[in-house]
Amino acid sequence: MGGETVVNDFKDKLKEWISEEEKVGNVYDVRGSYYGLNIIPITITRGKEIPRWSYVFVKHWKTGNPVVFQIIDVYFDQPGTEYQDASISMGNPIKDPSMRKYKCKGLLVGEINENGEIIPPRYPIEPEADVYRCPKDMIEFVTQPLDEWNIKVGEIPELGIPVKIHLEPLVRQGLLITGAQGTGKTTALITLITRATLANPPLKFLILDWTGEFRSVEKVINSIKEKLKEGDKDYISKVLGRDVSDLDLDVISNASVSVIEWWRMYCGFLEDEFIQYFKPILDGIIAQQRQFSDTVKKYARELVNYADKLTIERLEELADIRRGRREETTVIGAKAIINNVLSSYLPKNDDEFEKWKKYSYIIDELKEDIVENNVVIVDFSASLPEDLSIVDDVEIKSELATMIAKHIWDIGSRDPNFGCVIVIDEAHRVCPEKDLGYMDPIWQRLASEGGRNKIPLWIVARRLSLVSKKVTTELQQNFFCFNVEDVDRKRVEEDLGKSFAELVPYGTIPPLHCIIKSNGFRIPGQIVFTKIDVVERPAGGKLSKDVFKEMSERARNRNK
Ligand SMILES: Nc1ncnc2c1ncn2[C@@H]1O[C@H](COP(=O)(O)OP(=O)(O)OP(=O)(O)O)[C@@H](O)[C@H]1O
Ligand SMILES: [Mg+2]
Structure with a gap:
């Protein structure tokens, strides 16, 4: 029962929209014979103005339903004459707006059927069909979502x-x-x-x-x-x-x-459980340093990767501890990376580490x-x-x-x-x-x-x-x-x-x-x-x- 009332209400609404309309023009293209669906050509009645992005509708010849279009293009069409062209060229234009027409193009929004659905029409829009301005609530109806959220x-x-x-x-x-x-x-x-x-x-x-x-x-x-x-x-x-x-x-x-x-x-990533997230960043920074050899960079990256705590002091210590058979220059180089590059990103020592940690x-x-x-x-x-x-x-x-x-x-x-x-x-x-x-x-x-x-x-x-x-x-x-x-x-x-x-x-x-x-x-x-x-x-x-x-x-x- 309730559903039927809603549909009937909607039928009334539809009638109201169709009867209270203001006619603004007709579907017409002086140069063409293409009257399809997606885009329609419109000639506006003299005295009416339809701005770009407004909405119009046409009563469909077959279904009787309104088909809504959005105005996407507006322009004047005025045939040229030799005498006017000449007058403009002489600097004394003879103006003759009598032949001027206000035209626009409508982009299909959809056909509104009696159940309140918006559907793609299946039959073309007929040439010369009357075009009406959409009332406000009709525009709301075709643009606003149904869902309350x-x-x-x-x-x-x-x-x-x-x-x-x-x-x-x-x-x-x-x-x-x-x-x-x-x-x-x-x-x-x-x-x-x-x-x-x-x-x-x-x-x-x-x-x-x-x-x-x-x-x-x-x-x-x-x-x-x-x-x-x-x-x-x-x-x-x-x-x-x-x-x-x-x-x-x-x-x-x-x-x-x-x-x-x-x-x-940032400081949170220095905490023990999270340094794994942070290490790839330091790795990337080391990789970018052009002034160091690949061997040096490789060692520095290894140290970062191995480190249990990310402080400069700890990394330096590790540079000595994990030295193995590496050349002295590699160790010195890696320490230079630690002190000159990584020091901008990491706390110096345990004291500083604790200070950073509180943040x-x-x-x-x-x-x-x-x-x-x-x-x-x-x-x-x-x-x-x-x-x-x-x-x-x-x-x-x-x-x-x-x-x-x-x-x-x-x-x-x-x-x-x-x-x-x-x-x-x-x-x-x-x-x-x-x-x-x-x-x-x-x-x-x-x-x-x-x-x-x-x-x-x-x-x-x-x-x-x-x-x-x-x-x-x-x-x-x-x-x-x-x-x-x-x-x-x-x-x-x-x-x-x-x-x-x-x-x-x-x-x-x-x-x-x-x-x-x-x-x-x-x-x-x-x-x-x-x-x-x-x-x-x-x-x-x-x-x-x-x-x-x-x-x-x-x-x-x-x-x-
Ligand atoms: N307090 C203000 N009072 C008046 N106009 C403002 C104020 N703040 C911003 N504007 C203006 O509002 C417009 C939009 O600003 P907004 O910052 O949203 O643009 P945006 O596209 O995010 O710019 P950007 O590309 O610079 O990020 C700008 O023209 C700006 O000058
Ligand atoms: Mg901005």
């Missing part, structure tokens, strides 16, 4: 329609964000993470944060909890992007973010941390305490990130009840394109199989061409494309296909605007033009103007 990411510009994405596919298949500098990638991730953290049930995140920008997530979560106590529902619903329900209150009060400074993890965060704690919190941020930008003298270099941090990823993979592939999204901004640091650096196979593995183990990757590739194709092609089912540089267009085309690439506007899409292709929309793989909601700006990123203003003020004060 979704988040709002932004709005369709101009139409003001909320853009929502079902979380399941984002976990199942991962996510790729691309766009030139300053287009809004990090801001989008902050919105996604915050809202998914406050979804019901909440997602879990491990953010490998190179710049500290994701501290914003911590900031929002803390302030939303404050606002909950104060009863400020407006703030809460602004962060959530929707009305607040009682269920939300529970989720919010339980939300928490934990931040781990990268050097604490250590053991990787085994990570699982518990993720389970207990919603978001764990590994902050790779955190500055070192004074009594810790590790080199603060990018490569070590990338290695650390890779070790963490491997560890999470181990947990995720063993424990079917564990899940967490691994987030990486500037993914080229760990998964560079071949020829641009070494990529550990774990990243490809996470990209292709992580989702199945509920440990998907969400990555940002500012320049697609710098990031391994093996990784990006696995993640393209959920794709946020901000304004891309021309050089990266080719990769968009290679990774996502020509028809998608053609939809990405040339020139400039304003910041925070992007084209999203996702399996989390109403129709899997649908493409929706979106202006991302700003929940919070990336942390720490002062605008250049403010920095220069402060500098100039400081200088002025000094000169007084």
Whole structure:
């Protein structure tokens, strides 16, 4: 009975949509006779304007159902005349808009049938068919996911329609964000993470944060909890992007973010049980030293591999103990590597070792941390305490990130009840394109199989061409494309296909605007033009103007 009422309600809705429509044009192509299904040509009625990315529908001649199209291309068509051409060339254009026509192309979204299903039509769209503007709730109906476990990411510009994405596919298949500098990638991730953290049930995140920008997530979560106590529902619903329900209150009060400074993890790997993880890194560093002979490097690597404790003193001792029949020069060389190279990475002696140890965060704690919190941020930008003298270099941090990823993979592939999204901004640091650096196979593995183990990757590739194709092609089912540089267009085309690439506007899409292709929309793989909601700006990123203003003020004060 209930099911029937729903269907009847829907039939009424369908009738309402069809009867309250505004006619804006007709299916027509003055030059062609091709009236297919995937893309239809439209001539717009004079006085009506249909912007790119809006939605229209046609009543199907055979089924009577509305077939919805998304406007992907808009242009004027005006036949040329000799006299006008001549007048323009003389510098006195005679303007004659009377023959001008506003045309556009509609990309198929789907046919809505009387059961409320969106189906691919099976008969072509007839020439001259009337074209109507879609009412708002009809656009919501064809774009928004049915499943409640979704988040709002932004709005369709101009139409003001909320853009929502079902979380399941984002976990199942991962996510790729691309766009030139300053287009809004990090801001989008902050919105996604915050809202998914406050979804019901909440997602879990491990953010490998190179710049500290994701501290914003911590900031929002803390302030939303404050606002909950104060009863400020407006703030809460602004962060959530929707009305607040009682269920939300529970989720919010339980939300928490934990931040781990990268050097604490680093120190954790020096602890006895974990040095096996750490040794390959030192091995790699030794291998890179050009100024030493292979024999010397080999001995140094052997010492590292053998060491029961990673301190400079201990390695030096071992260099003598394990000398055997080696030449004096080999021993001296190995000691030079230990003292000059490895000393930047390891504590000097037992005393220092104990000091470093008090900072250590053991990787085994990570699982518990993720389970207990919603978001764990590994902050790779955190500055070192004074009594810790590790080199603060990018490569070590990338290695650390890779070790963490491997560890999470181990947990995720063993424990079917564990899940967490691994987030990486500037993914080229760990998964560079071949020829641009070494990529550990774990990243490809996470990209292709992580989702199945509920440990998907969400990555940002500012320049697609710098990031391994093996990784990006696995993640393209959920794709946020901000304004891309021309050089990266080719990769968009290679990774996502020509028809998608053609939809990405040339020139400039304003910041925070992007084209999203996702399996989390109403129709899997649908493409929706979106202006991302700003929940919070990336942390720490002062605008250049403010920095220069402060500098100039400081200088002025000094000169007084
Ligand atoms: N506090 C702020 N106030 C106003 N605008 C800001 C603020 N922070 C950032 N912006 C602007 O918002 C836009 C998006 O910034 P965001 O950092 O998200 O971009 P991005 O794509 O991650 O950039 P990048 O490639 O540099 O990482 C930029 O144009 C930036 O200048
Ligand atoms: Mg960024």
